[in-house]
Amino acid sequence: xxxxxxxxxxxxxxxxxxxxxxxxxxxxxxxxxxxxxxxxxxxxxxxxxxxxxxxxxxxxxxxxxxxxxxxxxxxxxxxxxxxxxxxxxxxxxxxxxxxxxxxxxxxxxxxxxxxxxxxxxxxxxxxxxxxxxxxxxxxxxxxxxxxxxxxxxxxxxxxxxxxxxxxxxxxxxxxxxxxxxxxxxxxxxxxxxxxxxxxxxxxxxxxxxxxxxxxxxxxxxxxxxxxxxxxxxxxxxxxxxxxxxxxxxxxxxxxxxxxxxxxxxxxxxxxxxxxxxxxxxxxxxxxxxxxxxxxxxxxxxxxxxxxxxxxxxxxxxxxxxxxxxxxxxxxxxxxxxxxxxxxxxxxxxxxxxxxxxxxxxxx
Amino acid sequence: xxxxxxxxxxxxxxxxxxxxxxxxxxxxxxxxxxxxxxxxxxxxxxxxxxxxxxxxxxxxxxxxxxxxxxxxxxxxxxxxxxxxxxxxxxxxxxxxxxxxxxxxxxxxxxxxxxxxxxxxxxxxxxxxxxxxxxxxxxxxxxxxxxxxxxxxxxxxxxxxxxxxxxxxxxxxxxxxxxxxxxxxxxxxxxxxxxxxxxxxxxxxxxxxxxxxxxxxxxxxxxxxxxxxxxxxxxxxxxxxxxxxxxxxxxxxxxxxxxxxxxxxxxxxxxxxxxxxxxxxxxxxxxxxxxxxxxxxxxxxxxxxxxxxxxxxxxxxxxxxxxxxxxxxxxxxxxxxxxxxxxxxxxxxxxxxxxxxxxxxxxx
Numbered sequence: 001x002x003x004x005x006x007x008x009x010x011x012x013x014x015x016x017x018x019x020x021x022x023x024x025x026x027x028x029x030x031x032x033x034x035x036x037x038x039x040x041x042x043x044x045x046x047x048x049x050x051x052x053x054x055x056x057x058x059x060x061x062x063x064x065x066x067x068x069x070x071x072x073x074x075x076x077x078x079x080x081x082x083x084x085x086x087x088x089x090x091x092x093x094x095x096x097x098x099x100x101x102x103x104x105x106x107x108x109x110x111x112x113x114x115x116x117x118x119x120x121x122x123x124x125x126x127x128x129x130x131x132x133x134x135x136x137x138x139x140x141x142x143x144x145x146x147x148x149x150x151x152x153x154x155x156x157x158x159x160x161x162x163x164x165x166x167x168x169x170x171x172x173x174x175x176x177x178x179x180x181x182x183x184x185x186x187x188x189x190x191x192x193x194x195x196x197x198x199x200x201x202x203x204x205x206x207x208x209x210x211x212x213x214x215x216x217x218x219x220x221x222x223x224x225x226x227x228x229x230x231x232x233x234x235x236x237x238x239x240x241x242x243x244x245x246x247x248x249x250x251x252x253x254x255x256x257x258x259x260x261x262x263x264x265x266x267x268x269x270x271x272x273x274x275x276x277x278x279x280x281x282x283x284x285x286x287x288x289x290x291x292x293x294x295x296x297x298x299x300x301x302x303x304x305x306x307x308x309x310x311x312x313x314x315x316x317x318x319x320x321x322x323x324x325x326x327x328x329x330x331x332x333x334x335x336x337x338x339x340x341x342x343x344x345x346x347x348x349x350x351x352x353x354x355x356x357x358x359x360x361x362x363x
Numbered sequence: 364x365x366x367x368x369x370x371x372x373x374x375x376x377x378x379x380x381x382x383x384x385x386x387x388x389x390x391x392x393x394x395x396x397x398x399x400x401x402x403x404x405x406x407x408x409x410x411x412x413x414x415x416x417x418x419x420x421x422x423x424x425x426x427x428x429x430x431x432x433x434x435x436x437x438x439x440x441x442x443x444x445x446x447x448x449x450x451x452x453x454x455x456x457x458x459x460x461x462x463x464x465x466x467x468x469x470x471x472x473x474x475x476x477x478x479x480x481x482x483x484x485x486x487x488x489x490x491x492x493x494x495x496x497x498x499x500x501x502x503x504x505x506x507x508x509x510x511x512x513x514x515x516x517x518x519x520x521x522x523x524x525x526x527x528x529x530x531x532x533x534x535x536x537x538x539x540x541x542x543x544x545x546x547x548x549x550x551x552x553x554x555x556x557x558x559x560x561x562x563x564x565x566x567x568x569x570x571x572x573x574x575x576x577x578x579x580x581x582x583x584x585x586x587x588x589x590x591x592x593x594x595x596x597x598x599x600x601x602x603x604x605x606x607x608x609x610x611x612x613x614x615x616x617x618x619x620x621x622x623x624x625x626x627x628x629x630x631x632x633x634x635x636x637x638x639x640x641x642x643x644x645x646x647x648x649x650x651x652x653x654x655x656x657x658x659x660x661x662x663x664x665x666x667x668x669x670x671x672x673x674x675x676x677x678x679x680x681x682x683x684x685x686x687x688x689x690x691x692x693x694x695x696x697x698x699x700x701x702x703x704x705x706x707x708x709x710x711x712x713x714x715x716x717x718x719x720x721x722x723x724x725x726x
Contacts (some may be wrong), residue, residue, distance in 0.1 A: 179544075181542075182670075182701075182704060184670070184671055184674075184704050184706070187669070187671035188671050188674040190671070191669075191671055191672055191674050191675040191679065192674050192675050192676075230626075231648065233646065233648075234669045234700075235648065235650055237669075263650070264594075264627075266629060266630070266648075266655070267629075267648055267649070267650065284597045285594065285596075285597060285598065285627070285629075285630055286630070287598055287630065290630070302603075306554075306597045306600075307545075307547070308547055308550035308551070308553070308554055309554055310552050311547075311551040311554055311555050312554040312555050313555075316554065338545075339546060341547050343547070346624045
């Protein structure tokens with residue numbers, strides 16, 4: 001029903017010598033800032049519980065972590081939405097918390113509650129005891145293997161995204177020890193022990209750089225950095241404790257397009273637009289107009305339909321999706337403004353993907 | 364240690380015929396847009412767990428709701444921070460969820476987890492079955508009694524704030540049934556059943572108006588409306604499902620200054636600045652500059668120090684507080700950008716209050 005061949009219909013009038021026999025995939029073209037006939041489309045958390053195939057696969061494992069650490073299964077989960085929904089990109093099935101684990105901070109995933117770290121980072125000794133950089137990254141061989149298998153199985157159908165959590169978000173979990181309504185323990189560190197926070201952020205950054213480099217070596221065509229708790233910080237703290245580390249990561253990965261999705265950080269878009277990344281993800285609070293203005297038209301923007309829009313009927317979803325695409329007006333990758341909610345009806349997800357795929361700009 | 368007599372030092376050069384014998388309280392002057400020698404200061408959740416006196420009082424009750432429903436105790440909790448911290452305003456100790464309860468939707472407060480509604484609003488029959496307006500508001504006599512006692516006991520030391528939840532936030536609880544990371548059930552209603560949502564919002568609004576009118580009759584000098592989940596909505600939904608109902612409330616209460624605190628709704632400040640309220644509360648994501656620009660200088664701004672700033676040492680708190688006051692540059696009520704976190708050291712809270720109280724503008 002969905003042809004996994006999104007590039008077939010693409011013309012790119014900005015490219016003077018198009019090669020019709022081997023056009024770059026739509027997603028890569030869009031991420032690189034080329035004009036495209038329509039925006040490419042994928043969904044954050046598309047490899048997940050919205051798909052019956054995923055739930056069947058998940059049920060074979062005693063827990064989430066065993067699933068994540070089985071490369072064949074992770075690859076299968078990664079490819080499922082490409083097959084089932086016809087999205088324009090695959091994103092490797094994994095979790096941002098594999099990084100703190102590789103650094104020596106084990107976590108458990110508590111069903112229906114989320115992650116929990118039995119031990120948290122409290123002082124300089126704790127930070128000093130962490131593994132980082134190459135040594136930490138080499139503990140994540142199972143992710144690279146999942147990428148290699150996925151790449152082979154995809155056989156060029158769509159580009160493959162790697163990803164990691166942003167340093168601030170990873171620090172937030174390592175200090176807080178779990179999800180939180182306020183992340184006040186983690187935020188407290190930024191006020192009470194800023195140097196400790198910087199030391200930890202640097203270790204996370206070193207690890208993340210090597211982790212993403214390895215992902216690229218294993219087949220990731222692009223990478224996305226998720227700063228899920230960006231919106232918890234005051235603007236000045238985001239400037240001091242988040243942006244510079246994101247900058248280090250972007251600079252260390254010149255070989256692939258990079259997307260930064262800093263949820264809730266509407267106030268930081270101008271700073272993020274100065275980083276050497278290609279794409280900025282926007283949540284559903286941000287109007288396309290605000291996103292374009294704040295980023296000065298220098299970035300491709302990704303997003304940002306409210307995930308709840310997919311609970312409505314097909315006609316409404318189509319209308320909302322078209323309105324969003326027109327409001328972005330190009331240089332846009334269609335997505336939701338957050339990960340798709342697990343209870344979203346599959347028909348709603350399909351309606352969104354199909355609406356984007358039926359859209360055409362007059363180029 | 365703290366004189367509960369903040370108005371004593373106030374000169375108001377904008378008032379041509381000041382009456383030194385009965386100046387209006389600092390907080391009321393500031394809320395009414397007058398220039399003041401320093402900003403008044405209070406903290407959201409100041410009547411709460413940061414105070415040992417509160418914890419002692421709380422321990423006398425089997426549960427939170429029994430506490431809230433005992434007017435003498437609520438009045439005592441309301442006055443504690445005035446005595447102990449020397450803040451410039453008291454806010455009646457209560458909970459925004461007394462409104463849905465009065466409308467017929469009972470809730471329980473689960474210790475360390477938050478509120479839970481055994482029954483939620485799902486359809487037209489559920490909405491039709493709700494009590495609203497005068498009949499619902501008269502079930503809240505215990506709040507009015509708490510206000511009357513407080514007013515008497517305060518004996519004019521500081522103004523008394525009444526409050527209520529904003530209609531969208533109350534709907535969110537009534538539909539979701541509890542706190543939530545996403546409020547996706549409530550947000551789903553706005554997409555899937557907008558007319559049902561409007562019917563519910565109107566009933567909540569009618570009740571809230573009467574509830575606040577009764578609070579004013581009972582002694583509230585000002586009122587604040589808390590839209591705690593404002594930031595969950597996309598801008599267009601906030602414009603359609605939140606702002607008009609806030610407008611109805613503001614228009615129905617011409618007799619007192621009104622503050623709207625729409626947490627996370629940076630994108631709605633321009634719309635909120637058009638409402639007939641006097642004060643807009645800002646969370647800690649919003650820079651004073653952005654707040655002033657968005658509200659077009661037409662509102663007094665309240666906030667917005669990061670609650671986590673109070674975990675730092677006294678010197679840092681003082682520095683951050685002064686920087687905030689200077690950045691607002693007047694027409695400002697000093698507060699945090701969110702309710703004070705329960706584990707904040709009392710010394711941190713004191714340092715904040717004292718820093719504000721030591722500040723002087725050259726008028």
